[in-house]
Amino acid sequence: MSRKVVRASKFRHVFGQGVKADQCYDDIRISQMTWDSNFCSVNPKFVAMIVDASGGGAFLVLPLNKTGRIDMSQPTVCGHTGPVLDIEFCPHNDNIIASGSEDCSVMIWEIPEGGLVTPLNDPVVKLEGHSKRVGILSWHPTAHNVLMSAGCDNVVILWNVACGEAMVRIDSVHPDLIYSACWNRDGSQILTSCKDKTIRVLDPRKGTVIAEKEKTHEGSRPVKAVFVSDGKILSTGFSRMSERQVALWDPKSFGEPLTLQELDTSSGVLLPFFDPDTGIVYLCGKGDSSIRYFEVTDEAPYVHYLSMYSSKESQKGMGYMPKRGLEVNKCEIARFYKLHERKCEPIVMTVPRKSDLFQEDLYPDTMGPEPSVEANVWFEGKEGQPILISLKDGFATTTKTKEFKVHKSLLKTTSAAMGHQHDNTGEVHALQKEVKTLKETVEELTKRVSELESKN
Secondary structure: OOOOOOOOOOOOOEEEEEHHHHHEEEEEEEEOOOOOOOOOEOOOOOEEEEOOOOOOOEEEEEEEEOOOOOOOOOOOOEOOOOEEEEEEOOOOOOOOOEEEOOOEOOOOEEEOOOOOOEEHHHOEEEEEEOOOOEEEEEOOOOOOOEEEEEOOOOOOOEEEEEHHHEEEEOOOOOOOEEEEEEEEOOOOOOOEEEEEEEEEEEEOOOOOEEEEEOOOOOOOOOOOEEEOOOHHOOOEEEEOOOOOEEEEEEEHHHOOOOOEEOOOOOOOOOOEEEEEEEEOEEEEOOOOOOEEEEEOOOOOOOEEEEEEEOOOOOOOOEOOOOHOOOOHOOEEEEEEEEEOOOOEEEEEEEOOOOOOOOOOOOOEEOOOOOOOEEEHHHOOOOOOOEEEEEOOOOOOOOOOOOOOOOOOOOOOEEOOOOOEEEEOHHHHHHHHHHHHHHHHHHHHHHHHHHHHHHHO
């Protein structure tokens, strides 16, 4: 008689737990927009959430420690003229955040240390090049100041944010709406999923298709896809009978999926979050009240179900904390920021361990905040491997945060027709400020001279 042996895994007993009520962010009116993005972005300093705003679009940026009830008068970032659809913090500078909106523009904002004191209306850079709303943003993982945006005009644009210029425009690959777009670990490839039921691996600089797979999921609902370990691809979608599915693909032989599992019949789109350090993928359904997690390995069936975190209230969005923002002494391997209708609740994923010592098997060296290549060098063809850091003593920044520099003289906005026109408003403001300061200095010196003369 054969005994069924349980697969050995150190993540079999990972469990999720919501934090206490006083550690949540309460009384926040989360955006009602029906768009399948995360609506939340988080890093070790701030948590940002897209909120309801009358006339235009806004999002809230709070320091992580500002928990409890959030005042109605809390200042927001409110420079867009249409609703905000996606936000993402820069991985190389915790004070920089990008936002994409229904007003067809992408804006880059600098959040002051300690958070906002007054509403923020003027972005550091405004990127214009899409002719329809911009719903997907993703920063390059290793190159400094490289941002990818995808809009409802079926176009993917790669920007050099430092000079506000569209460097690559991929406009002939996608025949229909783009559902998701992301980078691989070193940023040498882009993965997109599209309404035509095809997922594509693209060369980011040439804009050409390296590999593609049609009809990954038969259903007509949105497909999301992410790169996982060893260049493999994990996709979430729907069957013809509207059952939710998760599949794993090898782009080297795209014929059949390595595995395809049916989960349930809910209608919410599954947002995948992959942790390359542990090999765990977390699936958070929009409108669900649960987070499923699976371990991706090299042995069949490749995607192994671990467990599920369930709660009573459904989620409108989800933020995912980078590894360097976790509490390693508590064996925390992931932290999510779950958006309810009126609040944001952190959810901690923990591996139970008896020892308080640093668990090296749970925390291999992870991606740090230091970029390995500058934007202009990357666009010229140089790849940048991730610069890894150790979490042993809790991550502390050893290098100075990469300063966000915008070359005002190079700053350009690209119109929908991609005609390059100089935008001098930023320069004019800077010069006006400088003139004002000089005038004040001259007045002060004149005053002091007259005081000295009167004394003599």
